[in-house]
Amino acid sequence: MTSTIEPVATAPELGIHPDLSNADYHADKTSLSSSGARKLLPPSTPAAFRYEQDHPQPATKTFDYGNAAHKLVLGNGPELALIEHDTWTTKAAKAKVTEARERGAIPLKQHEMDMVTAMAAAIQKHPLAAALLDPAYGAPEQSGFWLDGPTGIRRRVRFDWLPSAQSGRLVIPDYKTAADASNRVMQKEIEKYGYNQQADWYEEAARALGLGGDDAELLLIVQEKKAPYLINVIGIEFGSRIIGGAKNRTAINTFAECTATGIWPGYGDEPNYLALPGYAENRDKEIYL
Template identity: 80%
Template sequence: MTAVAAEATAPALGLHTDLSNEAYHADKTSLSSSGARKLLPPSCPAKFRWEQDNPQPDSKTFDYGNAAHKLVLGNGPDLEVVPGPRWDTSKAKGHIAEIRERGGIPLKQHELDMVKAMAAAIRQHPLAAALLDPAYGAPEQSGFWIDGPTGIRRRVRFDWLPSVQSGRLIIPDYKTTTDASNDAMQKDIDKYGYNQQADWYEEGARSLGLGDESAELLLIAQEKKAPYLVNVIGIEFGSRVIAGAKNRRAIETFAECTRTGHWPGYADDEPNYLALPGYAENRDKELYL
């Protein structure tokens, strides 16, 4: 498909309340928050482009997360149990393939029990339950808008949006993790760029007319082992300022690569000169210099 044809079939600008996850991710003309993070170090535009053109295969990690999203948020692929303790038999493999072909998620019984228990734990958490109350919001809504400085299309898929758009907009985003403690999540904010996601979603909400400068994303992090603890986390202001600068760099990179058709890797025309890691340089200076 040509760039012009892709642009013509891309979702319209604005908020979509019923766009499928597949249709959202099929739009290669726009840049998402996860895509923006893939454009920047330690990744690079070449990796971004390859992953866009070569969708990643299903994995158990994604299955758990998507299954939990289904039961916690109330929207997503069907969850189907594959009976029996072994999945390496020809019968089990055929069943799993059929489920995936239908767009479902295959699970063992104990895995389905786990995500059901996670959803129940969310409903018992006062703040998380209030933020995800189905009486006052809806899941999986997509937005598309034009970036003013570059003119590129940007996109966002909100886990959840409140149905009453008055007052301060709070945007819950659900994450499953092995450790939802403050220390672990602080590291994950850096590792996975959750501060960039917060800045992106907040800007997206403003651009779509859903909120003002007070709009805020809150992470609802939940552990995947009993007792399935929940931690509701906001991103500190300074971290979001840094995130805004990183997102702007990614947007400009995407615009330039799209314009030129060149998606560079680590070093295309000259070597990268590297120093020792800071800790190693300090250690060796003390020992040998």
């Protein structure tokens, strides 16, 4: 896939931008974000990354729930529009949903609004989560841009919550919703969604932007989307963050090369010879060979 990145005339300057909108943050396609870095690596491809950058994906219910919870928990985000129809199959309901999305709002049914409201209330009752997201000591949705030293590419970050300047260790909370926030499930989610890469990216961003020392740390505040809306505050172990950093460096180098050449490869132009999965090969060798 051959494609060049057109410079954005209004690309944000380097540094922290407290009031930059989410739309303007994502509009800068000349910079690389943490989620973009993860999309550049297998099992995805640079071609898939470039396509998604050029063709934003439509809203889904999963993202609606997450964004709505972010709005009420963090106090920043799109309007929540209550659509007072039990089903959205009628012409009147569809019209209201369409109108809400066109103005940038998140349409919700009454039970969905009740759910995200209860989730926000549960956060306030959790001692650690409430302390990490205390509006007296931080602000939501803070964007930052900086230059990568080894490659010179623009990198970007959007902190869910950025604590106010203070002495001591900088702890950066990142709020997520999940069906199951148990340790057993979240250990798999860290690998599945690359949260160890996110931790390294955000911690490096904090250092590059002059927000904290070498000991800045990301903590995930993961909340379940079913009553009683349990919360698990999770840190990423050091070794996993080191692996995340190595993967990020590979992604950054890939972005720099693709940007320079205008070539965003997919799975390759030659045959890829694949073996059986290790467990299947060992099993079948025992039985058939």
